[in-house]
Amino acid sequence: MPKSLNDNICNEVMFSKLFKKHYQNLYSYLYYKFGDYLNPEDKAQEAFTKLWQNCGKVTPEKAKSYVFTVGNNMMLNEVKHHKVVLQHQQTKPRSHTNENPEFLMQEQEYLQKLQRAIGNLTESERTAFLMNRVEGKKHKEIAALLDISAKAVEKRIYRALSKLRVEIEEL
């Protein structure tokens, strides 16, 4: 079967294009799903390295699914050995420091609750929800990344939102 150069991931231009398109998405996906405890950046790189090494066997259409599956599997291999403690929180410098100490404390408390609640979501809910809220992705875009339907994404996100609200209310 004849193949044009552009059909081949082994072509450096093609690979670089795919890399730039999917690398951040893969990294974020692994990060939201498993937390940063297991070094999602390493896994994302390893997944692309594998794609490089098998560039002849994977078509460009399959490349995204390939790196997502490989990255996911690499994570799962390690999850077996560690029970993950999700560390989603980023210490972000507050832009307005002239709040009164009580407000700051409340704010801090709220963030902690939110963090715990996010940790209690299922992996699939958390991934879809954070991609939507934090990355600002539409349902369709998330559906394409995860290879599921937009309807399923919508359900996951809505369910995640409801769970978070309930949990924060309770605490």
Place this chain on the structure above:
Amino acid sequence: MTREELIQKWLDHALTPQELEAFKQLDDYEELTKMHNALQSFKAPIADVETAYETVTSKRKDTSKPTSWLKPLLRIAAILVIGFGAYMYATLPSLTTVETVVANKELLKLPDASEVTLNAVSSVSFNEDTWNEQREINLKGEAYFKVAKGATFNVVTEDGIVTVLGTQFNVKQRNDLFEVFCYEGSVSVTHNSEKVVLTPGQRYLILDGKQIRNEEEMLKEPTWIRNESSFKSLPLREVIQEFERQYDVTVDAKNVDLSQVFTGSFTHTDIDMALKSITIPSQLKYQKKQKSIILKRD
């Protein structure tokens, strides 16, 4: 539009300006916005795509290099192998080999007018290219030669070399038997560096390493050419071996004295007739079971 629908649309980042106003009127608005803002602190770090790309592509070199140099190397190797093969083919003597199996005879014309008839389970090989300079043929088994006049003609066997100029003769070289019979002209046999010249009707026979003298017989050609094997004062085992070569059978003769001498013949075309011709004069009985035959004393 219901509250839930507005929230769904908000979640899909798909609110129109009017819907956004309606959304802002909801009781949940403040809570949802608060959560949304707080969630931003959970954002995944921005990946350093350039550095990651360098890391990934630098790793490829280790594994991809072998495939990139292996392919051209294989091509070169293939060309060398084909070239070598062609060279060997062109320079090696081209040996022509003809073989017969059990119950099979074959007439073969040599590059000159000479003819060879191969008896069953025999083979000859010769070099066609150098035939005109050197007439030499390797023989295993039994064959009848009609040699055209010309240069020396050698028949090379394990037991000796038969040299002629132009004549008709039969050579039989089996396990422990080496027999040359001259029908016409003269034949010289070299066996263990001893040279004997045969004239028509003479037989040269080595059995178990010993030469056996025979009286002369006047024959035109060997009888096996006409599908009949004949034996003159030969041990029964030679007869049975020949029988096995002419019929595709195995003969079990454990209980029979195989060294008794047999004179007579058997046909190649009728197995029962052949068995009778062997067993009756030797006072034996035979039993036939498909492909095996058991011989017993009468």
